Amino acid sequence: xxxxxxxxxxxxxxxxxxxxxxxxxxxxxxxxxxxxxxxxxxxxxxxxxxxxxxxxxxxxxxxxxxxxxxxxxxxxxxxxxxxxxxxxxxxxxxxxx
Numbered sequence: 001x002x003x004x005x006x007x008x009x010x011x012x013x014x015x016x017x018x019x020x021x022x023x024x025x026x027x028x029x030x031x032x033x034x035x036x037x038x039x040x041x042x043x044x045x046x047x048x049x050x051x052x053x054x055x056x057x058x059x060x061x062x063x064x065x066x067x068x069x070x071x072x073x074x075x076x077x078x079x080x081x082x083x084x085x086x087x088x089x090x091x092x093x094x095x096x097x
Contacts, residue, residue, distance in 0.1 A: 006042035016055050025065045
């Protein structure tokens with residue numbers, strides 16, 4: 001993975017004023033992928049928006065790590081259901097015409 005496509009965990013934590021242990025917990029729970037590049041722990045760019053959402057839940061709403069994991073799981077399920085509903089609606093339009 002190229003260095004331009006990742007952000008170091010240290011930089012992310014300093015910028016967002018979040019504890020390193022929080023990011024470690026999310027990585028252990030499988031909610032964010034952390035890669036190593038030259039012994040530096042890095043977060044892929046495509047993971048940043050989801051991680052920032054979880055950080056906001058943790059800092060602004062003061063939700064603990066387990067609560068953030070649960071909320072993230074529920075949001076994923078909602079997103080999957082919305083995609084499935086969209087697909088089913090498009091399939092239904094075929095029969096309505």
